[in-house]
Amino acid sequence: MISLLIAIPAIAALAAVLMKSHLWRRRLIMGTALLHLFLTLAAMGDGGGIEGWLGLDGIGFVFLGITSILFLAAAVYATGYLAAEEEKHPPRSDFIESKTVFANMPEAIFTACLLLFLSTLTLACAAQNFGLLWVAIEATTLATTPLIYYHRHHRSLEAAWKYLLVSSVGIALALLGTMFLAVSAMHPDSVEVSMSLADFLQAAPRLDTMWLKGAFIFLLIGYGTKMGLAPMHAWLPDAHSESPSIVSALLSGAQLNCAFLGIARGLQVCSAAGQAPFARELLIWFGIVSMAVAAVFILAQTDYKRMLAYSSVEHMGILALGTGLGGAGPFGAMLHAVSHSITKGMLFMLAGNILAIYKSKSAHEVAGILKISPVNGGLWLAGLFAIAGSPPFGLFISEITILRAALEGGRTAVAALYLILLALVFIGMASPMLAMVSGQPGKTHPENRSPATIIPVAVLAGLALLLGLWLPGPLLHILHEAGRLLGGS
């Protein structure tokens, strides 16, 4: 089953390159996304796999589920988005954004890279082996670099180069961390090195503490770069603001989580080896620093896509913090990852719709969305409250759970910092986002965007709301299991 989940998108990617018809290619991406979600749900409980290499545990399943749902939403959005972009290719003089004329990458390659991205993300979620996990996460970087460069102009090229180089260096450090981990398990009398997670967990009490600590530091810095933890987040705002909105949605909603998976696996081994306090303390402070950096940049932000990108840095910080706190924290962090992915995916897709209407990413040049497009405006408003963690949305529940974990763990200072930073981010995001919705619209370029660019956004908004009101039993069960794997209660 898991092998199928990985193979189907990869085969579909190959087919997408060979296909000539745009229409059929869009049907292909939709079909693949639907099939992927169906198979993911079918794999719940027992997905099979290959002993020591592939398998779905709680954490892997949570992240795979998010990826699959978000990819389906992105695929629906893509059919509308690509149809609108197709009319503009080759470039006409009105195809502008910030006064630059540009062309697009061929749609076949774009679709193929999206599908390859899905395949590599699935592999990362299912990898039960540190070497394989590294290969999968590096492969996600390579599949997404062309996606960021979809609009062929100099700014997206700069963003793609920065992304490729910074991520590759980060990932290389994670490889070093992986090797340190292998060294920690080596014995003078044995030569075979198994990189499988199960073997590490079993051998944990006998691991060499110094190499293990070194391994966790390098895994945290390496995968943390890919996850967007400050201060290694330099690539993130550029890549998110320059890539097409569905790519931003998938980067924020799916890829950052999968990079966290690399750190989570390291934490599992550390916990089993009795080094949890060391690893958790690091996670807590990387989390707080990420939140603080994001708050500072959000307060001074005028570009609404960059603002959303910094918000991702903030939420990745919360994810790390929640995991580091222990107790109810890891469960809260897993719930946070689910809610954040859905909410951020929705907001990035909306940002794409707004960008199409106003042709500007500056929040100052956007006003009166409610008048021009009430649906987009209303959803943008809902999105603001959802991402800021106000009730009744899902992020409220997870942020409260993490706060509770901090207080129960006796970390009053951390809890205070956490609350202050959350408030700062809310202020920083609310004023530009509210101003965008209200007021008199200036110059706009309303297009007849197909309902395909609205429906997935509305569905995601519904899910974000649902997560705040009611958590279905099976989801709760799997989130608790994932939390337990991360050392929670």
Next chain:
Amino acid sequence: MVGIIDFVMFLLVATNLALLESSRLKTCIWLVAFQGMALGFLPVLVGYNHAGSIGLHAVFVGVISILLQGVVFPLLLMLAVHRANVRREIEPFVSYNISIITGVAALAASIWLSRFLNIPASAGGTLAVPMAFFTIFTGLLIITSRKKAITQVVGYLVMENGIFTFGFAVMPHAPFVVELGILLDLLVAVFVMGIMILHISATFDHIDVSRISTLGDE
């Protein structure tokens, strides 16, 4: 065999120091290719040193590594240099003299640091681990201190060489699939980087990364 491994380590240090002071892009590309080829012999040497025989697995990994690093990468990068029509790295952020001094200091620090590490007995000689750290540092220094996109790719390759040195020397028996996956990822990474450089030179008429910086927070 330890003698030969130590000789490879000597080549590693020599190429690192040469890379830190070369400004010609073609020289840098050949230096890193030479370094990669020298490293390609490590799996076989360390394997023999450890087990007393030459394993098929080690030979295979070594041959692929030598082909990639010695033939495929230099050809790709040379193509990029040719198309982008650049010859030299001009005025790096950190001057060549300071780069060399930093490099030598890093070499000393790596050797000093490694004395505190509990290195498994299976490692190929005592030099491998400090030299791996030094190579990783050299790669990072090149990436951060040079301005041309191609030199940054060279720096990335040097860094990977350092990580491979560590891997080959300390764990000669890593799973084959993983080693292959890592090499494949490296190949695709360099390929994508090469394509990006071609796009950068076509869009900007230069590949000077310090001059493409329109993005950022005001």
